[in-house]
Amino acid sequence: MAHRSVLITGSGTGVGKTFIAYNIAYCLKNKGLKVGYFKPIETGVEEIPQDGATLCQLTGQSIDEAVAFTCKLPLAPYACTIEEGTDFDIEFIKRRYKELMEKYHFLIVEGAGGLAVPIQKGYDYAHLAKDLDIPILIVSYPTLGTIHSTYTTYFYARAMALKVLGIVLNGTKGEDISERTNARIIQELTDVEVLQTPYQRGGVFSLELLNRICRLIGF
Ligand SMILES: Nc1ncnc2c1ncn2[C@@H]1O[C@H](COP(=O)(O)OP(=O)(O)O)[C@@H](O)[C@H]1O
Numbered sequence: 703m704a705h706r707s708v709l710i711t712g713s714g715t716g717v718g719k720t721f722i723a724y725n726i727a728y729c730l731k732n733k734g735l736k737v738g739y740f741k742p743i744e745t746g747v748e749e750i751p752q753d754g755a756t757l758c759q760l761t762g763q764s765i766d767e768a769v770a771f772t773c774k775l776p777l778a779p780y781a782c783t784i785e786e787g788t789d790f791d792i793e794f795i796k797r798r799y800k801e802l803m804e805k806y807h808f809l810i811v812e813g814a815g816g817l818a819v820p821i822q823k824g825y826d827y828a829h830l831a832k833d834l835d836i837p838i839l840i841v842s843y844p845t846l847g848t849i850h851s852t853y854t855t856y857f858y859a860r861a862m863a864l865k866v867l868g869i870v871l872n873g874t875k876g877e878d879i880s881e882r883t884n885a886r887i888i889q890e891l892t893d894v895e896v897l898q899t900p901y902q903r904g905g906v907f908s909l910e911l912l913n914r915i916c917r918l919i920g921f
């Protein structure tokens with residue numbers, strides 16, 4: 703079944719959430735869908751939110767529409783609140799999400815860091831996914847250590863009763879021998895499809911791979 707939105711989350715920061723979000727947006731746009739991007743909170747922003755700018759270039763949105771809140775330090779949102787006093791209004795995020803859902807055929811939501819990253823004390827991205835009733839895609843690194851990081855992220859999602867659409871082990875270079883077995887083992891530990899995506903210069907995957915990623919989210 704095709705969904706109308708997805709939360710691109712991960713096992714940590716720098717795993718390729720924005721990269722995968724971009725590829726999904728690219729693929730759905732080519733299928734003729736009006737695709738929107740929503741980054742509730744982007745941290746580590748000096749002037750222009752980079753994730754927002756990257757996706758808005760493709761979706762044609764204004765950054766103000768796509769990014770609800772920013773803060774300067776490259777930290778978890780709750781840590782930004784402690785350090786900088788920034789207030790992240792969850793109700794505002796929920797309202798903006800609903801507005802964007804009205805406006806686009808499909809909405810790609812990107813978290814900050816991993817699934818258990820706190821937005822406020824006692825409220826993380828899994829709570830947000832639950833409150834918004836949004837299915838998730840877990841992006842993770844492809845190399846040694848990913849079995850533990852990916853499985854614990856998946857396990858947490860399940861414990862929170864979230865719908866997991868799939869797992870993407872992103873950025874394989876074929877240099878780490880664990881890449882030969884990680885996907886298979888994670889596949890055996892979970893009941894969702896596990897995709898491996900290569901390190902790809904230029905930013906866009908092959909058409910075949912784009913279609914496989916889009917199938918994970920029902921297209
Ligand atoms: N499959 C890939 N091939 C090449 N570069 C990638 C790939 N995935 C991520 N990157 C690069 O790695 C960096 C971190 O990825 P990014 O998508 O920003 O991670 P996240 O959003 O999870 O923090 C970026 O510079 C991005 O362009």
Ligand SMILES: [Mg+2]
Pocket residue numbers: 719720721753812
């Ligand atoms: Mg990102």
